[in-house]
Amino acid sequence: MTYVNKKxxxxxxxxxxxxxxxxxxxxxxxxxxxxxxIVIAPDGYRSGMSGAITSLNPIRLELLKKEExxxxxxxxxxxxxxxxxxxNAILSxxxxxxxxxxxxxxxxxxxxxxxxTIGATLEGCVIGIPSxxxxxxxxxPNADFRHAxxxxxxxxxxxxxxxxxxxxxxxxNIPGITDVKGLKICTQTKGIWKEEIKKLKDPYDRVIYWxxxxxSSEEPENSCCDEWALSNGYAALVPLQIDMTAYRxxxxxxxxxxxxx
Amino acid sequence: MTYVNKKxxxxxxxxxxxxxxxxxxxxxxxxxxxxxxIVIAPDGYRSGMSGAITSLNPIRLELLKKEExxxxxxxxxxxxxxxxxxxNAILSxxxxxxxxxxxxxxxxxxxxxxxxTIGATLEGCVIGIPSxxxxxxxxxPNADFRHAxxxxxxxxxxxxxxxxxxxxxxxxNIPGITDVKGLKICTQTKGIWKEEIKKLKDPYDRVIYWxxxxxSSEEPENSCCDEWALSNGYAALVPLQIDMTAYRxxxxxxxxxxxxx
Numbered sequence: 063m064t065y066v067n068k069k070x071x072x073x074x075x076x077x078x079x080x081x082x083x084x085x086x087x088x089x090x091x092x093x094x095x096x097x098x099x100i101v102i103a104p105d106g107y108r109s110g111m112s113g114a115i116t117s118l119n120p121i122r123l124e125l126l127k128k129e130e131x132x133x134x135x136x137x138x139x140x141x142x143x144x145x146x147x148x149x150n151a152i153l154s155x156x157x158x159x160x161x162x163x164x165x166x167x168x169x170x171x172x173x174x175x176x177x178x179t180i181g182a183t184l185e186g187c188v189i190g191i192p193s194x195x196x197x198x199x200x201x202x203p204n205a206d207f208r209h210a211x212x213x214x215x216x217x218x219x220x221x222x223x224x225x226x227x228x229x230x231x232x233x234x235n236i237p238g239i240t241d242v243k244g245l246k247i248c249t250q251t252k253g254i255w256k257e258e259i260k261k262l263k264d265p266y267d268r269v270i271y272w273x274x275x276x277x278s279s280e281e282p283e284n285s286c287c288d289e290w291a292l293s294n295g296y297a298a299l300v301p302l303q304i305d306m307t308a309y310r311x312x313x314x315x316x317x318x319x320x321x322x323x
Numbered sequence: 324m325t326y327v328n329k330k331x332x333x334x335x336x337x338x339x340x341x342x343x344x345x346x347x348x349x350x351x352x353x354x355x356x357x358x359x360x361i362v363i364a365p366d367g368y369r370s371g372m373s374g375a376i377t378s379l380n381p382i383r384l385e386l387l388k389k390e391e392x393x394x395x396x397x398x399x400x401x402x403x404x405x406x407x408x409x410x411n412a413i414l415s416x417x418x419x420x421x422x423x424x425x426x427x428x429x430x431x432x433x434x435x436x437x438x439x440t441i442g443a444t445l446e447g448c449v450i451g452i453p454s455x456x457x458x459x460x461x462x463x464p465n466a467d468f469r470h471a472x473x474x475x476x477x478x479x480x481x482x483x484x485x486x487x488x489x490x491x492x493x494x495x496n497i498p499g500i501t502d503v504k505g506l507k508i509c510t511q512t513k514g515i516w517k518e519e520i521k522k523l524k525d526p527y528d529r530v531i532y533w534x535x536x537x538x539s540s541e542e543p544e545n546s547c548c549d550e551w552a553l554s555n556g557y558a559a560l561v562p563l564q565i566d567m568t569a570y571r572x573x574x575x576x577x578x579x580x581x582x583x584x
Contacts (some may be wrong), residue, residue: 107379109378109379110375110376110377110378111373111375112372112373112374112375112376112403112442113373113374113436113437114371114372114373114375114437115371115373115437115534116371116534117370117371117534117535118368118370120523120525120531120532120533121531121532121533121534122529122530122531122532123530123532142373142437143534146518146520146534147520147532147534149518150518150519150520151520151522151532172449172565174567175374175442175445175446175449175565175567176374176375176376176403181373181436184436185436188433188436188515188516189515189516190515216582220580227569227572229513229569230569230572242584243583243584244581244582244583244584245580245581245582246581247573247576247577247580247581249566249568249570249573250566250567250568252490252566254449254450254451255449255450257407257410257411258411259407259408259411259412261412262381264381268383269383269384270381270382270383271381271382271383271384271408271412272381272382273376273377273378273382273404273407273408274378297582299576299580300568301568301569301572301573301576302567302568302569303567303568303569303572304433304436305510305511305513306435306436306511306563306564306567307510307511307561307562307563307564308488308490308491308562308563308564309510311488311491311562311564312508312510312562315508315560315562316508319481319506319508319560320505320506320507320508321477321505321506321558322504322505323503323504323505
């Protein structure tokens with residue numbers, strides 16, 4: 063038995079919607095047969111936390127459930143804290159796969175730089191774990207995650223059998239529709255946020271601001287970017303890299319901007 | 324007069340160490356003659372906030388100072404919130420330059436995915452403002468920022484005269500030494516964090532965890548990465564891009580992983 067257990071893949075799951083979110087729990091149910099599952103997820107909502115880490119305050123962990131091949135912890139920190147703590151303080155071996163999600167709401171295009179789901183995915187990649195963020199383009203708490211679980215599981219199996227190159231992770235978005243046409247490999251959609259800042263008053267008549275806004279694509283028509291795939295009924299898979307160096311600009315900058323004193 | 328004022332470059336300054344940090348205030352003093360300055364910075368410490376945004380809560384702004392060509396606001400949000408709010412709710416024209424910093428402490432290598440300074444820099448880039456993050460490799464509150472201000476100002480002048488390509492911003496780190504040898508154009512150092520999670524007890528005897536750890540480079544010797552430059556006495560300038568697509572893996576993934584139902 064011990065031998066068999068050791069051979070099972072170890073799968074780390076986290077999210078940014080919190081430990082009680084439907085998306086996370088549907089994912090756990092859907093992939094439970096793939097291996098030993100460890101869930102460490104925030105104790106509440108941490109959307110928009112990007113790669114934030116907690117350095118000034120302590121972090122707390124609570125074991126919520128432990129049964130055969132499934133442990134579930136709630137964590138007071140950010141999604142990235144969950145990953146760092148899990149790997150360095152809880153687990154005795156490195157997971158074979160990290161899945162962040164399934165997120166309630168899209169993490170396509172520029173969302174990668176704000177999303178806590180993608181923050182956790184990049185952190186898995188930093189640590190050297192093949193990692194994927196999975197998101198459904200439906201924000202509602204009771205969204206239907208069946209298609210998202212199906213595609214998430216397909217990708218999980220693929221990653222477990224083929225691995226991922228060092229420094230690269232995956233960002234999977236699934237459209238919130240019933241007739242998903244398949245999965246497209248895409249690039250991160252270029253575009254801008256059209257911000258709308260609401261200026262309101264609090265009950266004491268003091269001015270407050272509230273962020274909102276929406277993404278506006280600047281891609282040419284039919285470019286194979288993730289927004290195109292999603293709006294045409296496909297799941298979109300984008301390979302992301304943690305090296306943010308702009309290599310195409312690097313050489314020209316090197317020729318012109320170096321300084322010696 | 325109005326005409327002259329309109330021709331002055333508008334420079335947006337923010338940080339993640341908070342509005343009262345020495346690094347920010349030394350920067351403002353040092354570049355004040357370059358244009359009209361608007362400072363919107365967090366009301367306290369927001370290090371490690373990455374690209375986090377505040378969506379569940381209101382954000383507050385307070386005007387602390389207004390004099391000719393200098394306005395200073397304190398903001399209750401994250402570094403990215405400061406940028407979004409400034410551009411969309413306060414300013415009537417787009418800044419010609421955004422500078423985040425000068426940060427107390429290095430933001431080289433993998434720090435780009437955790438740093439609030441870089442979060443704000445990327446946000447400027449998203450909005451289409453030529454943007455640079457500036458950091459000194461000295462955490463102390465009373466660090467000597469003279470060299471960092473000198474290099475920050477040189478780069479600010481350069482960006483104001485030459486601009487930056489769309490989707491690309493700059494990450495400048497200056498070593499905390501007195502004999503800086505010049506400035507090297509670098510790549511983001513590849514490596515890993517060697518985490519050290521301290522397991523402690525709070526005063527009520529409950530277990531708490533605290534993140535720490537240090538970066539460990541995995542670059543070959545003499546590679547022109549930012550960690551190499553800094554440890555050899557140079558300021559390090561890395562061009563960063565907001566498109567995180569891993570293009571070198573994209574094509575092979577496209578051949579093998581697409582699915583149709």
